[in-house]
Amino acid sequence: GEDVEQSLFLSVREGDSSVINCTYTDSSSTYLYWYKQEPGAGLQLLTYIFSNMDMKQDQRLTVLLNKKDKHLSLRIADTQTGDSAIYFCAESNDYKLSFGAGTTVTVRA
Amino acid sequence: GAGVSQTPSNKVTEKGKYVELRCDPISGHTALYWYRQSLGQGPEFLIYFQGTGAADDSGLPNDRFFAVRPEGSVSTLKIQRTERGDSAMYLCASSLTGPGDSPLHFGNGTRLTVT
Numbered sequence: 600g601e602d603v604e605q606s607l608f609l610s611v612r613e614g615d616s617s618v619i620n621c622t623y624t625d626s627s628s629t630y631l632y633w634y635k636q637e638p639g640a641g642l643q644l645l646t647y648i649f650s651n652m653d654m655k656q657d658q659r660l661t662v663l664l665n666k667k668d669k670h671l672s673l674r675i676a677d678t679q680t681g682d683s684a685i686y687f688c689a690e691s692n693d694y695k696l697s698f699g700a701g702t703t704v705t706v707r708a
Numbered sequence: 709g710a711g712v713s714q715t716p717s718n719k720v721t722e723k724g725k726y727v728e729l730r731c732d733p734i735s736g737h738t739a740l741y742w743y744r745q746s747l748g749q750g751p752e753f754l755i756y757f758q759g760t761g762a763a764d765d766s767g768l769p770n771d772r773f774f775a776v777r778p779e780g781s782v783s784t785l786k787i788q789r790t791e792r793g794d795s796a797m798y799l800c801a802s803s804l805t806g807p808g809d810s811p812l813h814f815g816n817g818t819r820l821t822v823t
Contacts, residue, residue, distance in 0.1 A: 603750070632811065641714075641799055641816035642751070687750050694739070694764065694806055698750030
């Protein structure tokens with residue numbers, strides 16, 4: 600949606616870190632999410648962060664939230680070929696999620 | 709089941725026909741959502757159920773679209789007089805309570821193609 604913006608493409612070498620960035624507009628968002636979508640599949644919940652947190656780490660995934668700038672990022676450490684997918688950032692406004700258009704991550708050998 | 713289940717996974721229909729898409733949420737989840745995803749875009753909200761009632765159907769594009777959840781579990785999205793512009797991936801999600809309290813878990817979607 601137009602309220603959530605992401606860069607469209609990211610190419611990363613296998614083993615490097617990937618950083619996907621997202622900006623949102625609704626300062627009242629309660630949760631911010633990262634979903635992963637592989638070709639032809641649904642959305643897989645990767646991680647989410649509550650708006651009063653500024654960082655969350657879960658194995659290879661690190662989420663950083665800058666609430667002042669309304670900026671969210673997802674860092675994937677040691678990127679693998681299986682990480683190739685489209686990654687969606689989403690903000691929650693009460694019971695609706697607003698999604699960005701997705702960032703296509705391509706992992707090259 | 710372990711996750712949100714949607715059937716069929718693919719549906720091809722002719723323009724003007726009626727279709728039903730089914731969603732079986734995670735057991736015990738009271739909230740259920742339908743989203744629609746067009747090619748190259750993020751999902752867009754259609755409707756939200758809390759229990760049996762539609763708490764918000766403001767995302768349904770027009771009156772050809774209707775959804776029900778009669779027993780507060782399985783939901784069916786119904787599309788009458790389908791048009792080619794209805795072709796998209798239809799995603800269902802559920803959450804334990806409302807989205808402000810628990811994250812949404814999505815199914816694998818139904819890809820609808822209207823010819």
